[in-house]
Amino acid sequence: MSSGVTRLSSVAARAGLIAWIGVPTLVSLIGLLIYVAPFHLLGILIPMPLFPLMAIFFWAMARSKMMPPIVVFAIGLIQDLLTGGPLGLWSFSYLFAYAIMTTQSDTFSGRGSSMLWAGFGLMVILTVFAAAFAGVIAMGWQVDGIHLLAQGMITFLLYPLFGRFYGRLQRMTQQARRLYDFHHGSVI
Amino acid sequence: MAKRGSSGPFDWLRGFGTRASLLLLLLVSLALLVVSRTSEGEVPFKGLRRVVDDIAKPPMQLIEWPLSGIQKLNERIAAHWNASQRVFELERENRTLRQWEALSHALHAKILRYEKLLDIQGEDQIRVLSTRVIGESRGPFVRSALLRVGSYSGVAEGQAVVDPDGMVGRIVTAGKYSSRVLMLTDLNSRVPVTFEGNTSRAILAGDNAKHPKLIYINNGFVPAISTKVLTSGDDGILPSGLMIGKVVEIDEQHNVRVQLFANLNSVDYVQVLTRPLVIPPEEEPIESPPASELSAHGDHLLQGVSQ
Numbered sequence: 001m002s003s004g005v006t007r008l009s010s011v012a013a014r015a016g017l018i019a020w021i022g023v024p025t026l027v028s029l030i031g032l033l034i035y036v037a038p039f040h041l042l043g044i045l046i047p048m049p050l051f052p053l054m055a056i057f058f059w060a061m062a063r064s065k066m067m068p069p070i071v072v073f074a075i076g077l078i079q080d081l082l083t084g085g086p087l088g089l090w091s092f093s094y095l096f097a098y099a100i101m102t103t104q105s106d107t108f109s110g111r112g113s114s115m116l117w118a119g120f121g122l123m124v125i126l127t128v129f130a131a132a133f134a135g136v137i138a139m140g141w142q143v144d145g146i147h148l149l150a151q152g153m154i155t156f157l158l159y160p161l162f163g164r165f166y167g168r169l170q171r172m173t174q175q176a177r178r179l180y181d182f183h184h185g186s187v188i
Numbered sequence: 189m190a191k192r193g194s195s196g197p198f199d200w201l202r203g204f205g206t207r208a209s210l211l212l213l214l215l216v217s218l219a220l221l222v223v224s225r226t227s228e229g230e231v232p233f234k235g236l237r238r239v240v241d242d243i244a245k246p247p248m249q250l251i252e253w254p255l256s257g258i259q260k261l262n263e264r265i266a267a268h269w270n271a272s273q274r275v276f277e278l279e280r281e282n283r284t285l286r287q288w289e290a291l292s293h294a295l296h297a298k299i300l301r302y303e304k305l306l307d308i309q310g311e312d313q314i315r316v317l318s319t320r321v322i323g324e325s326r327g328p329f330v331r332s333a334l335l336r337v338g339s340y341s342g343v344a345e346g347q348a349v350v351d352p353d354g355m356v357g358r359i360v361t362a363g364k365y366s367s368r369v370l371m372l373t374d375l376n377s378r379v380p381v382t383f384e385g386n387t388s389r390a391i392l393a394g395d396n397a398k399h400p401k402l403i404y405i406n407n408g409f410v411p412a413i414s415t416k417v418l419t420s421g422d423d424g425i426l427p428s429g430l431m432i433g434k435v436v437e438i439d440e441q442h443n444v445r446v447q448l449f450a451n452l453n454s455v456d457y458v459q460v461l462t463r464p465l466v467i468p469p470e471e472e473p474i475e476s477p478p479a480s481e482l483s484a485h486g487d488h489l490l491q492g493v494s495q
Contacts, residue, residue, distance in 0.1 A: 030251075033244070033247055033248055033251045034251060034255075036248065036323040036324060036325060036334070037248065037251045037252050037255050037322075037323065037324070038252060038255070038256075038321045038322070038323065038324040038333070038455075038456065039255050039258075039259065039324075040259060040453060040454040040456075047326075047327075048326070048327070068206065068209075069206060069209050069210040069213050070209060070213065072213075073213040073216070073217065076217070078240070081236065081237055081240040081241075082240065082241075082244055082323065082325070082334075083325035083327060083329075083330050083332065084237070084325055084330050084332035084334075084360070084361075084368050084370070085325065085327070085329045085330040086220075086221060086224035086225070086232075086329070087220040087221070087223070087224055087232065087233055088216070088217040088218065088219070088220025088221040088223075088224065089221060089224075089329060091213070091216075091217040091220070092214060092217035092218060092220075092221060095210065095213055095214050095217060096214065098210075099210050099214065131328070131329075134217075134221055135328065135329050137218075137221045137222065137225060138221045138224045138225050138329075139225070139329065139375055142375050142395055142396055143328055143329060143396070144327075144328040144329070144396045144397075145328070147327065147328040148327075148328035151327065151328065
């Protein structure tokens with residue numbers, strides 16, 4: 001009976017570990033699906049916020065191990081495929097911003113939410129710059145710069161809302177991770 | 189046993205793998221971008237795009253469902269806001285449309301009679317396939333939409349996509365269960381067009397701007413403002429006579445821009461016009477007739493010569 005309970009708790013702990021690893025990727029992918037969902041407001045073209053960028057930044061700052069470069073690359077590549085755009089455009093843009101921001105994580109993380117928001121502002125600027133550069137490489141000088149800037153601005157303004165939500169998710173997954181560690185320790 | 193966080197002789201190697209993979213992935217991304225640039229006119233990685241579109245279709249439908257609910261609610265509120273004014277406008281529009289309906293019936297009958305008299309060949313029957321847009325890209329780089337019908341429903345690359353107001357774009361990739369429409373405003377969109385009341389030809393080229401431009405206008409023709417632009421059907425894929433838009437801008441260098449009739453900012457339901465592709469004779473597979481038929485034909489020719 002007790003071995004059955006232990007096995008069940010082990011399965012739950014493993015599921016917790018998978019959740020801990022998979023949540024950032026899953027959140028980014030859901031953000032990506034919302035990004036490409038058709039949403040119109042009174043027939044006006046509203047630039048969609050870059051939801052995956054918010055998730056990439058949050059976990060790159062909170063725990064970069066949960067958002068490794070290969071995941072960032074994959075998210076960008078899927079975004080390129082789902083939008084029908086040139087392959088490599090968003091993967092390059094996200095990776096470029098990620099590469100710089102992960103070296104600056106000490107400056108921005110753990111110093112309050114406004115500092116983190118400022119960090120996200122830098123991340124947005126880097127991404128917009130890299131996307132414009134990549135757009136010029138792939139398509140020539142015909143990038144809709146105003147749309148890109150508007151998209152960056154909306155993404156920046158919405159970050160506090162999503163950042164808080166990701167924070168809650170992170171705390172939940174952290175508990176799942178603790179459960180795994182505790183279980184792992186107790187078995188040993 | 190040394191702890192993971194402790195310093196050691198190989199400490200400098202910590203994070204090396206991450207940095208190396210980051211650099212490698214950045215280079216891969218750049219290489220992909222260069223490939224996209226060099227394959228102009230062709231959609232690179234078409235097979236991969238088809239597969240991803242097909243895989244993404246079910247979750248995108250799931251995401252699209254609540255969003256369309258919000259949108260419908262939003263439209264309903266907007267409709268109630270000025271309901272009496274809208275009813276008045278719709279009644280007026282209805283009266284005008286009834287007159288046009290009567291006229292179109294008469295003209296349709298006339299055209300059918302003329303076609304019969306002239307014995308026009310090669311006019312295909314177009315099948316209309318109505319569907320909903322489940323994904324959209326209206327970002328700074330691409331203008332495309334994902335439809336929830338694919339090759340299993342008869343959708344093929346090149347087919348025209350319209351909404352009740354006019355042409356929206358054409359199919360660029362067709363997966364089994366989904367297909368992607370390249371909007372007329374997209375940078376890579378090129379559609380052969382003609383003008384109402386003139387047989388001159390031109391190409392409608394998207395450049396990610398709101399109003400696509402006309403290039404290669406032949407016969408030195410400069411259309412007037414408000415001239416209607418229609419598909420010419422010269423590519424053998426799109427049907428001729430599809431309404432696209434009207435000329436709204438002509439600058440001093442005779443650069444012409446067209447305002448589309450379809451509002452690409454609020455496309456939800458569209459129709460794919462499916463029809464058999466016209467294969468040029470040089471691309472048709474050569475099927476040699478059976479030998480017996482060939483010899484009979486040869487004998488017949490010889491008989492003609494001898495007579």
